[in-house]
Amino acid sequence: MADLKRSQKSAPKPSFINDPKVRGLFYQFVVMAVVIAFVYVVAKNTAANLAAQNKSTGFDFFFQASGFDIFFTLIPYDRASYYWEAFVVGMLNTLLVSVIGIFLAAILGFILGIARLSNNWIIAKLAMVYVEILRNVPLLLQLFLWYTVLLKTLPGVKNSLEWFGAFVLNNRGLYIPKPMPDATFNWVIITFLIAVAGAFALKYWAKKRLEQTGNRFPVFWSSIGLLVGLPAIVWLVSGANLAFEMPTLQGFNYKGGLSLPSEFMALLLGLVLYTAAFIAEIVRSGIAAVDKGQTEAAQSLGLKDGDRLRLVIIPQAMRVIIPPLTSQFLNLTKNSSLAAAIGYPDLVSVFMLTTLNQTGRAVEIVFITMMVYLILSLVTSAFMNWYNARVAMVER
Amino acid sequence: MAKKYLAYIRKEIVPEQPAPIASKGIVGWARQNLFSSISNTIMTLAGMAFLLWILPPLYNFIFGNAVWPGEGVTVEDCRAKGAGACWAYIDSRMTFFIYGFFPKDAYWVTQEGFIASIMTYWRVNAVFAVGTLLLVPLMWPGLPHKVLNAILFFVVYPVFVFFMLTGGVFGLEEVPTIKWGGLTVTLIIGLVGIVVSLPLGIVLALGRQSKMPIVKGMSIMFIEVWRAVPLITVLFMASVMLPLFMPVGMTIDKLLRALVGVSLFSAAYMAEVVRGGLQALPKGQFEAAASLGLNYWKSMSFIILPQALKHVIPGIVNSFIALFKDTSLVAIVGIFDLLRAVQISNLNLDWGSKNQAITGYIFAAVVFWAFCFSMSRYSIMMEKRLDTGHRN
Numbered sequence: 001m002a003d004l005k006r007s008q009k010s011a012p013k014p015s016f017i018n019d020p021k022v023r024g025l026f027y028q029f030v031v032m033a034v035v036i037a038f039v040y041v042v043a044k045n046t047a048a049n050l051a052a053q054n055k056s057t058g059f060d061f062f063f064q065a066s067g068f069d070i071f072f073t074l075i076p077y078d079r080a081s082y083y084w085e086a087f088v089v090g091m092l093n094t095l096l097v098s099v100i101g102i103f104l105a106a107i108l109g110f111i112l113g114i115a116r117l118s119n120n121w122i123i124a125k126l127a128m129v130y131v132e133i134l135r136n137v138p139l140l141l142q143l144f145l146w147y148t149v150l151l152k153t154l155p156g157v158k159n160s161l162e163w164f165g166a167f168v169l170n171n172r173g174l175y176i177p178k179p180m181p182d183a184t185f186n187w188v189i190i191t192f193l194i195a196v197a198g199a200f201a202l203k204y205w206a207k208k209r210l211e212q213t214g215n216r217f218p219v220f221w222s223s224i225g226l227l228v229g230l231p232a233i234v235w236l237v238s239g240a241n242l243a244f245e246m247p248t249l250q251g252f253n254y255k256g257g258l259s260l261p262s263e264f265m266a267l268l269l270g271l272v273l274y275t276a277a278f279i280a281e282i283v284r285s286g287i288a289a290v291d292k293g294q295t296e297a298a299q300s301l302g303l304k305d306g307d308r309l310r311l312v313i314i315p316q317a318m319r320v321i322i323p324p325l326t327s328q329f330l331n332l333t334k335n336s337s338l339a340a341a342i343g344y345p346d347l348v349s350v351f352m353l354t355t356l357n358q359t360g361r362a363v364e365i366v367f368i369t370m371m372v373y374l375i376l377s378l379v380t381s382a383f384m385n386w387y388n389a390r391v392a393m394v395e396r
Numbered sequence: 397m398a399k400k401y402l403a404y405i406r407k408e409i410v411p412e413q414p415a416p417i418a419s420k421g422i423v424g425w426a427r428q429n430l431f432s433s434i435s436n437t438i439m440t441l442a443g444m445a446f447l448l449w450i451l452p453p454l455y456n457f458i459f460g461n462a463v464w465p466g467e468g469v470t471v472e473d474c475r476a477k478g479a480g481a482c483w484a485y486i487d488s489r490m491t492f493f494i495y496g497f498f499p500k501d502a503y504w505v506t507q508e509g510f511i512a513s514i515m516t517y518w519r520v521n522a523v524f525a526v527g528t529l530l531l532v533p534l535m536w537p538g539l540p541h542k543v544l545n546a547i548l549f550f551v552v553y554p555v556f557v558f559f560m561l562t563g564g565v566f567g568l569e570e571v572p573t574i575k576w577g578g579l580t581v582t583l584i585i586g587l588v589g590i591v592v593s594l595p596l597g598i599v600l601a602l603g604r605q606s607k608m609p610i611v612k613g614m615s616i617m618f619i620e621v622w623r624a625v626p627l628i629t630v631l632f633m634a635s636v637m638l639p640l641f642m643p644v645g646m647t648i649d650k651l652l653r654a655l656v657g658v659s660l661f662s663a664a665y666m667a668e669v670v671r672g673g674l675q676a677l678p679k680g681q682f683e684a685a686a687s688l689g690l691n692y693w694k695s696m697s698f699i700i701l702p703q704a705l706k707h708v709i710p711g712i713v714n715s716f717i718a719l720f721k722d723t724s725l726v727a728i729v730g731i732f733d734l735l736r737a738v739q740i741s742n743l744n745l746d747w748g749s750k751n752q753a754i755t756g757y758i759f760a761a762v763v764f765w766a767f768c769f770s771m772s773r774y775s776i777m778m779e780k781r782l783d784t785g786h787r788n
Binding site for chain 1: 429430432436439440443444446447607608609610611614621623624625626627628629632633636637639640641642643644717721722723724725727728735739750751753754757758760761764765768769772
């Protein structure tokens with residue numbers, strides 16, 4: 001009896017060596033020591049190697065003239081520009097192709113994902129064949145293939161394909177008219193931004209009204225009217241002028257307009273087609289994950305087909321779709337680094353290849369490049385987590 | 397009051413009528429799946445128009461106008477106007493695509509016939525053959541001795557491959573890794589990637605689930621950093637910075653650098669797959685293991701991991717598909733894999749013609765596709781087999 005009482009008072013104390021807490025601390029100490037030792041040895045070796053190769057270190061190279069040209073830049077840049085400008089050019093090019101790619105891949109992916117679930121046999125099978133082919137071939141190979149196809153099958157400069165005298169396509173790229181707004185046109189742009197804000201306010205108001213009165217307001221069409229009408233009125237009233245600079249053949253090449261080089265087109269094509277195949281699968285499984293009872297419940301409530309999809313099915317499917325979709329968007333951004341292989345001047349190509357070769361600052365440049373992608377990933381996933389939390393199921 | 401009689405009573409059963417012609421057979425199927433509504437009909441017609449637009453030129457390029465290998469077929473046939481894919485070029489470069497610059501066997505290269513053509517590269521072919529012999533029973537669900545088989549494939553086989561290909565022992569001629577190439581290297585990177593990344597991934601996943609804050613923090617950091625950066629930067633880091641990490645004067649093999657990069661990279665992805673399996677296990681399993689008095693490693697290796705890993709076999713296969721596709725990136729840092737071999741051959745003027753490069757890439761695409769597609773089918777099959785129907 002006395003023994004029982006004592007054991008109830010306090011648990012039997014294990015010996016010092018067997019105490020899980022002590023052991024945990026010990027193991028962590030060992031792991032820490034191994035990692036620190038590893039980092040120390042690596043750092044020491046690196047310093048010794050760099051010293052042996054007479055290589056200087058540091059980030060001062062950022063303010064030296066780069067001395068190389070980049071054929072596709074969003075900001076003014078030439079060979080007298082600094083390395084940090086080259087870095088910015090590369091980063092902007094990466095962002096450009098990623099943003100456009102994500103936008104197009106999402107659209108194509110949703111269309112393909114819905115097509116795979118279509119009742120129509122031909123459409124469903126076509127989508128399936130597309131997905132199974134595209135996602136089982138390495139992206140790098142697809143990029144090479146598209147690049148070669150663009151270069152070999154599109155006509156040369158002299159036989160360029162022209163549409164309306166404004167769009168020109170040849171094996172050097174796509175040329176489109178460049179908008180040249182005058183000073184007053186800024187007011188049209190400002191009005192457009194106001195109209196965007198107005199459309200959001202309208203949507204908010206319409207939702208409130210729907211909840212209170214049950215009456216619907218045609219948000220979509222009125223928003224379109226707002227977005228198109230308001231800037232159009234300001235445009236006409238203010239007399240702003242929007243001229244277009246057309247691409248024209250001068251000598252051996254097209255000058256003027258906006259030019260999108262073949263490298264950009266091939267990269268965009270490859271990224272969009274490849275990622276769309278994965279997004280299609282995500283969308284398909286997301287829609288398939290919504291219980292059939294939800295469709296039946298929506299029908300029994302008397303919702304129209306469009307409303308059923310918009311109000312019942314898609315919001316629930318989105319919860320399943322968003323997390324993997326985020327990682328696909330990130331994948332597309334990371335895969336845009338394959339640009340280096342076909343010569344599109346993205347961050348990796350400009351910074352990690354050319355700049356590294358010229359300056360030899362391997363450690364610094366690899367570190368910075370990785371940090372850029374790391375930050376890009378963290379920002380995107382933070383945003384997507386926020387969005388995901390917003391649409392997450394509110395359970396009772 | 398008149399008696400009511402039924403006017404007609406059927407005495408025998410009516411013979412079964414065939415279903416209306418519009419609802420059975422191919423017509424019924426078409427009505428149901430292709431022309432059930434106006435919008436459906438429009439979509440069907442659009443789909444057919446698309447097929448009519450894309451299939452004939454594609455067929456003509458790949459089969460119809462293609463130049464097939466044969467007697468007297470030369471590069472001139474590929475250069476002819478209207479010629480399609482130049483398969484004769486692929487055929488002539490086939491051994492290069494598979495074996496790269498691997499030296500031919502001195503005796504067998506002088507012999508003729510089918511056996512001699514296999515024995516010319518007998519060292520590489522032996523590696524392929526043993527690998528297939530070990531892999532097939534490992535993947536075949538019903539066969540016994542899985543543990544022994546796995547040990548043979550994941551531990552013994554890589555050692556065998558190493559000695560067989562590098563040589564320098566048992567009287568085999570020594571072959572530097574620079575001479576390895578083509579599909580052989582692609583498969584080797586894939587093999588090493590899976591052999592290293594699976595155990596490393598398991599350790600990282602366990603570390604991430606650990607209660608020790610330092611171990612957990614380091615695992616999370618490792619996994620998240622590798623997953624956030626593109627593989628190409630990892631490969632560059634491996635090829636540029638690994639030599640700097642070594643003691644002064646020590647060099648590190650180029651292929652080995654790429655292998656380190658690929659393995660670490662895919663270990664991070666593998667860790668997340670395994671973590672999924674660990675998290676899917678009901679808590680009762682952990683508690684049951686603890687109540688049996690098993691320590692951490694025993695409970696992990698006898699109770700937790702066998703169940704968790706079995707759950708995620710499809711996920712492991714999927715990340716292996718991704719790894720296999722990613723191996724093509726080593727071409728950028730100058731490793732001679734299948735894609736690089738095709739690229740180099742495409743510059744070969746002996747077969748220089750308009751469609752040479754496209755044909756080469758299509759061939760590489762078909763090879764990669766065949767591997768990846770069969771793996772994904774296997775993954776789907778395993779998913780169905782492992783789905784026992786009772787979920788917690």
